[in-house]
Amino acid sequence: MISAPAPGGRAVSPGLFARQSRVVWRFSDGRPGHDNQSLGLVEALGRCLSVETHTVSVPEHAATWRDLISGRYASGARLPDPWLLVGAGRRTHLPLLAAGRARRARTVVIMRPTFPSSLYDLCIIPDHDNPSPAPNVLISRGSLNRVQRVTGQECAQGMILVGGPSRHHRWRDEAVAAQIARVIRDSPPCEWVLATSRRTPAGFAGQVRRQLDHADTTLTLMPWQGKECGLKLAAQLGRSLCAWVTEDSVSMVYEALTAGVATGLLDVPARGRSRVVEGIRRLAAAEQVTGFGDWTAGTPLQPPGEIFDEANRSARWICEQWGMSSSRS
Secondary structure, eight states: OOOEEOTTSOEEOTTHHHHSOEEEEEEEOSOHHHHHHHHHHHHHHHHHSOEEEEEEEOOTTOSOHHHHHHTOOGGGTTSOOOSEEEEESGGGHHHHHHHHHHHTOEEEEESOOSSOGGGSSEEEEEGGGOOOOOTTEEEESSOOOSOOOOOSOOOOEEEEEOOOOOSSBOOOHHHHHHHHHHHHHHSSOSEEEEEOOTTSOTTHHHHHHHHTTTOSOEEEEEOOOGGGHHHHHHHHHHTEEEEEEETTOHHHHHHHHHHTOEEEEEOOOBSSOOHHHHHHHHHHHTTSSEEHHHHHTTOOOOOOSSOOOHHHHHHHHHHHHTTOOSSOO
């Protein structure tokens, strides 16, 4: 009997994948937005297959072209041979290639890579990056995340997801706080959760509370606390009837859409036309989200008309590419 080729080119028994976990190295540059995407994909793979995940921290200059050319990658010397290497963020791009060559493993890069996409086995690139179609490229609808759509759960609260100053938008504390106060006063939920991010200015939540001094509502603050916030946010979205997101935070917008909740956009004026800004505008044009101005003019908040499930879709695509079952063995 001819043995099946292993991902790194080694010959293994055809039934090996059915008996053993696939080893995944997840490369992390420490940026929460990038970690949210790679964790979302790895967790989705774990819902399809049995996986054993190892996180490889990638500091600046973690790998060089010399490492790639020589076929060496010292950082993973003590880790088991990987089936798959996954990374998101510029600093992971060269380490992915170096480790892939050194350990004869397949590479998956999330977001548009710095180097040609043909150098990686698979690329998952969001549509707002305008990627060129290719056999090894999956175009995702926005950024991947760790949120799972929840159905059949009693939902009563509302969520406010807040970003902060960025190079794409002009942030004004007072204007954003006023919009949030209007939403809370004029929306059905009487309980709200305000989730901040690493970009949210200090004291912003206090400004919102001061504008709600006499409102008959309960506002709970969920401050940003690093990586732990991802799963907490996902759990809160699963209990929410609606979510309002400042339009500077693309990742939070897609988390709300992935949860399947009615999603509104809080206005934060754009500095110009960028791929990030245009991506959000396309969502509004497709009526997947409702702008604050439209809502105040009488347009009701509605759940997205389509299902956003990009992490699970990406995991299934990876399995399909390499002829594996997308159900746990």
